[in-house]
Amino acid sequence: MQDLSNPLKIIDLLSDGQVYSSKELAAILGTTCAGINEHIELIRQWGIALTTEQGYQLIYSLDLLKYDKIAKYYQKYSAQPIGLDVIPIIGSTNQYLLNKINKLSSGSACVAEYQQAGRGRRGRQWFSPFGSNLYLSMYWRLAQGLAAVMGLSLVIGMVVANVLRKLSGQDIKVKWPNDLYLNDKKLAGILVEISAKTGDVAHVVIGVGINLNMHAPDQHVVNQAWSNLGKIDRNLLVAHLLFSLREALGCFEKKGFAAFFAEWAPIDNFINRSVKLIIDDTNIIKGICRGINPHGALLLEQDGKITPYIGGEISLRADE
Template sequence: MRINQNLLKLIEILADGQFHSGEELATYFDITRAGINKYIKVLREWGLVLSSIQGKGYCLASKLDLLNEVKIKQYYQSDNRIEILPIIDSTNQYLLDRIDSLKSGDCCVAEFQTQARGRRGRQWFAPFGSNLYFSMYWRLEQGIAAAMGLSLVVGIVVADILRELSGQDIKVKWPNDLYLQDKKLAGILVESASKTGDCAHVIIGIGVNLMMTQPDTNIVNQKWINLGEVDRNLLVAKIAQILKVKLLEFEQKGLAPFIKDWSRLDNFANRPVKLLIGNDIIRGIAKGINEQGALLLEQEGKIKAYIGGEISLRSDE
């Protein structure tokens, strides 16, 4: 759509963090000042924070580090596809719809998701250009059973990359979140596609809060935190590169080689937690994971393993 092309061009112009007058912008796009006001309204709906001052024009709250294919390729030379999608409903869905044309390690990354989703179909807040929205396709030759623990491996990989780039103490939370200062920093969503044959086709979605402001409280209803400013193009390249290597290792050796890393990064290790399973609440002390990816919980001196898709882990301190 032409309007989306104009909106993306407007973002490119405003990305420098400087003021641009309404008159200048109206002339550039050959529309009225009222038309520019409508464009600005849409950008705000996309989650961008803009200020407007009479006589000066419009300005983003901070510069935008827009995704750039050339920059990503400078950091990571690969025969795998890394596709940049300015506006998309969902990066996971985009790859799910194209599985027949993908090979393991192919990725896509977006500036803005209109229908972003998290675990159990929950809506995910995805403002334009503020965070990381990344998905990778992977084919598991051993079948869907081999995917057990995959989200834990992804969490370890992303946590270590974010620690390296930011210097901050990022932790993992079972089974699919990253935490910083006991607040949610990132989420991981692994989805499988229904295909015939023995192998499993999975899409790994990763969302990281980087420079998010004013999230929709109807969607973001837990404590959250931003990582802060990092080179998003470098971040995309590192995740694509290192995740591919680690997934190959996971396929060959399973979860066992990653358990020490999980222990090193575990946000709730040896802390009181509660598991929400349906209407039940189970309390205990978190004791890491086993080789099947189950959460280990100490209760009255005994260790019990919990695993399954409908379990939520919370602090009980």
């Protein structure tokens, strides 16, 4: 496995916003200037923008994730153990938890600075530059099995939206079934992956990706209008999300989607707007979005008739 300790140390040094020459970095890390240049090239591949006019300096500031900071913030919300792994470089936060699912307890979570193989809904790639956004995953065990999962993705969306609204003061909205929007542009996505057999418990891994300070994303990956939340304390955000998600999931496990249904309409980004449903990437159905029903299905009005839609291969878009 490649040793990434020196590139990560360089990022930590540069996060103070100062300029460092190759010689200075080489002296601090006990390596050569050639070695520093190799590390810098790797750092750039991770999506970190640097200027080299008088040495190496970050073009955009980084608020790095620190376990101690997150744990201190979390103590303000709960006296329970934080149950969090902070991992700088990872393949996928969801996959990390899926790989150790039999060793986890409900609420176990991880966050990462950079995902090498981040994924979104329907197997799509999730653009994951280092330190620009937030990549968080959480495990939950539903003893009632698959029947208890209905509406879970919507609940997660509402919880995350409310946390972001509180911390940023911005009008964050939800989009059925799994996205958050700001100013009609995608701000965050949610991926719920389930491991279960009929009649058995459901092992659920919930992934949340939030755009915070993303710059010039790969347009082949990010192919729709997107927005950033902007400057925010990422460590505080992680702590607040952990607490809020755990509280909500505990409630969801006991009461189901019914306990959250009324919260959806006030923050529904497309309610009473012209929309189109893209089914299996080919079939397009247009109508007026009338919110959701108590089971979490999207309600689409066509010629005065309202039809519920629910399922994994449906995408909702504005009908421009």
